[in-house]
Amino acid sequence: NNIVPWKHTGACLRQGWYLANDMQFFLIAPIFIVLLFCRPLIGLIGTMGTMICSAIAAAVITAHYHLGPAITVGGNPDEMWLLYTKPWIRITPYLVGILGGWFYWKWGDKITARVKTLPEWLKVMCASPIWAVTAAVQYGVVFGLYDVFS
16 A cells, blocks of 8 residues: 555555555546646646645655665665655546546637637747747656666
8 A cells, every 4th residue: 555654564566556556546537637627727626736735745855865866775674664655645646637637628629729720830840839848858858867767
């Protein structure tokens, strides 16, 4: 599980924390989804607020326990237990997916229809900066911690 301190008792299935996270997210997802569909502004504020609280929790735990930027071999052995496996830290990507699905459901057809009317050169001009930013973020994710691991 991801709540019971298995690091002290041993775990039968070490990756069970991930299944526990998924189940917990599955159980609370309807709250966010129903709010987004019935009361979009409240749902958006609630979802974004939860994401912000998750980021603050990660920052506070990282600062309090002096954790590094990545889980490394020979680093703090409690990093996995304190930060990585907790649902209040890992919920953000799940909520981004919920928001993405809601956004596509609400505006996907309108955006697609509008983009189809644009000339090809304008599509490329609009997409190029997005491709460049995406490539820069991917480069940063892959090589950003080079100094930590070298």
